Amino acid sequence: MAYKLIGKNFTPPDIEAKVTGAAKFAEDFRADGMAFIRILGSPMPHGRVRSIDLSEAEKVPGFLAALVPDDIKQPGPAGQAILSGNPRFYGEPIVAIAAETEQAAADAIAKVRLDMELLPFVVDPIESLKPDGVNALGDGNIAGRGIDLQEIKWSGRTFALADEGEMPRGEAVIEWAFGDLEQGFANSAVIIEESMVHASCSHHAMEPRSAAAWWENGKCHVWGSTQSTAFAQPGLANLIGIPPSDLVFNAEYCGGGFGGKAGAYPLMALPALMSRKLGGRPCLYRASRAEEYDNGYARGGFQGWMKLGFREDGRLLAADVFAVQDQGTTAGFPDYNNLGSAISICFQPEAMHFRALPVLTNTVPKGAQRGPGENQAANMIEPLLDKAARELGIDRLAIRTINAPGGGGHDATIGGDQGPVTSAYLLEAFERGAEMFNWAERSQQSGQRNGSKVKGFGVASAYHSAGSNGFDGLLRITPDGILHIHTGVGNLGTYSYASTSRTAAEVLGYDWDHVVLEYGGTARNLPWNLGQFGSNTSFTMSRTNYVAAMDAKAKLLEIGAMMMGGEPDDYELQNERVVAKADSSQSISFGEAAAKALELGGRFDGSEVPENLNPMTVQAASAIAGTGLMGVAKDEMERRGTVPALCAGFAEVEVDVETGRIEIIDYIGYADCGTVVHPQGLAAQMRSGAIMGFSLAMFERHVYDPAYGRPNARGLYRAKPSGYLDVPAFQDWGAVDEVDFQNPQGMKGIGEPIQGAASAAVICAISDALGGHLFNRTPIVTDMILNAAEGLPQSYNPLATNTV
């Protein structure tokens, strides 16, 4: 379908400020009389605060106030406190102090004397599951979304039954199955059975989670760093302890989130609480880099086991998967659920048995990180497909295409209940990507040696659910004819807040120059929108903007009929005018229609809104009612099934077997993201997501010394996200560009599997260069390669975690 705006490049409105440095992030906020906050984090991985002595801190010139755990409402047992008297991880905030200057606040923090009792702690989930293992929270070692805090210990027999290095498999809290697993294995020509570890990893956001706040006329104003403007507001209001309507939230820019700033988080509320204590005085908390690592969450690592059975042609007949997730200290994010779903959709096994267990450790709380669970799944399972292909003597692409859902995905299913998907073109992504990469010829160079460098090739895929529904759209046409689209999506850096707004402009036939985006803070009167996370924005927010635009369109046609006679059906929209179909000389401008809407009032100008809207949307609509013709609606269009974002990745690497250095020679990602909305934005996502994947595959360190429970990788140079010299200078990419029929313009998201496809393809390529050597550990770092190349044992126990 030919679109005026969809599928075309454009310049999002925030780019200039980002490029010139004019963009104001949370910690750039300043106000007269501002106080500065510093925090004191726990010096131990698990402890109980017996007393806090502030007497010396209070003597520091400039000291204003302190907050201690008793001042703060405490969460449930597996929740995360703003300040805790029972810290469960190193660095968990205990005391906050405000002072006239940041220097004074830091000096006062240095004078705080804590009397603490060290409690037992654990940093390895499997250690906690042992019969005498430590519970990270004392009362329990298991918690997850919808899983209450509880204690599970596996028997000595369970551990004894596992071979050395093999994942023990005891009681799990998540279990589902479909198909006849036993028959699947019985019919298999090859069965692969391996244990593996996937490391946790930090988010490394360039902008730490700083926040500022003040109170004025009963309202709390917060500047925060979040991916999701509207979606974060209720949670933040709850943390502050006020109704959402009393919170004015500004989050215009976000310097990196990756899931770690998906919604509100405890530290964002701290300045508001301190400001309240200081009578509303503006307060700023600037998180340090170390504090960001302490409190910025991390992707949950896994210790797992898989048994996969393949037919002679590579078809996956049976998959038995067991995974223990490192949850850190909170109920965290259910990566474990996504791990199972991802395997089920990407490979469509005929039978599958999935078990998982989220285990608490005294490590940084785990939260969602780009492809949470799905990308770990890709990294854990894809090398096993390569091993099967080698044993079956078939091409490594062929073993994927025979299993991949394609052709729209009408027969594809996902998860334990084998539910439907809205569309799936992974097969096409593999086929077209392989052509672009020239897989057939290039992969023949596998193992080719040039001096100490060996070539390796990898292919892989990844998935994430990419769409939701039930959110609201809000826009208005003012009498000057300008279209104002209110979007609460958030500004993570993907520009999808802008690209999904173009849906509304497309429906109404607007020139983009005549559109103003109202975004970045609730003062701009934002509707209830899903956050910018989970690859959901394109599908979900294009639908909200579509329904709002359709509402506006109906009102424009109605007003046209009122002003020019006849019925609404007698009119159409052309060039920002309402035009009679029978006589194009009969028309009114959108501006004139908007002026008429103001005269009419009621639903036309937003004085009356549909009853099914979220209260946030009602409040926003109420604030702008009477300023123009309003389009406002809740997305109640059909959504049947999971919306899958899928991506295929192809990598060529050279592994220097003398130094352990890996060079990524080439990478191509090929996306199934429905209609391409914004090619330039998609290109940026494809490349940057892949870079994050390379980082996940090869670099990022998340290290705890089990004797002390302290993180050893607090900082960018220690945690080692990839740098610009670690990635190929250029990456090509492609998109299937087939529509998803459950989105009016065929869109669905793509952000997350881009990373997983890239990381898994690189992992497979490294393995390929080393003759199919399975590391069964992510990331694969220098020491592992050198040890493998030299035939030396690895340094770590096969199931050890938090070592890399």
Added chain:
Amino acid sequence: MDVMHQFELYQPSSISDAQAILRDNRDAWIIAGGKDSLDWFKTRVMQPPAVVDISGIEELHGIREADDGGLWIGAMTTLTEIAEDAMVNEKFPMLAKSALVVASPQIRNIATIGGNVAQDTRCSYYRDGFPCYRAHGNTCYANTPTAMNREHALFEVSRCVAITPSDTAPALQALEAVFEVQRGNRTLEVPAADFFIGPAIDITRMTMLERGDILLGIKVPGKWAGSRQYYEKVAERQSWDFALGSIAMAAQMDGNTIADISIVCGAVQCTPRRLRDVESLVQGETVDEELEELVKRVAARGAQPLNYNHFKIPLMENLAMRAIRSLA
């Protein structure tokens, strides 16, 4: 904490002024580019009451040709200046390369050669403020049964297992550089092999510099100017990373024969490690596969790996072999 403590900042413009300040402030800390120092201050693990910024002392800057065909490099010369200097690249390309692979362009533009050689170790336990031997305590936290010590030492462990983090140090030692140190009224000329010190000599320092000493500059003698040189650093990342291992080599060739050689390995012990076994092996030899294999056999002899760093043995062997192979 990321907020530095309060301190007195002195910015002298002459050596004598700096010395006077250091005499009056016995706990003063000398800061050059600040890339190591400010990290210490921000975490408040180190809180000197006075800081002496020597960047304004003009005579500490610059690169000059010496009478013997070598170079004199001022301690405050930035790593970018060294990496880009024509004379350094012509005479001592491995020194230019070693400066080029330090950290990132932004850091190299500020960081100095003096700071790079005098910087403290990057042992994560020590940097995080554990009360270890090096911090006047009585334990090495990086050498326990559970310690995370992938980056640590293979050789010359004496209670502490920390390693030298400097990329330029192995190159300077291989080039037999001499360090000019102002100590009171005397100017000391200290060979590289004596400038870097291990824990057996003083566990709280990485160099022979004492309180009040000022590193003036580094003389790189003409002996190895224009020789065959090789430098390679292996780190996880290609920028902003410290070496897991590095190799620096200078060799004089007589036709295809190695007439003289100096080869030093970095990141395997507290000081740059001169590979004397390799030197004695290859002297007078012609490079062939057998010699490369022998180099590999002797390069890491005596290594005593910790829990997580036995990979450094083949890394070191391979780096030595690659350096020798470059002479073929």
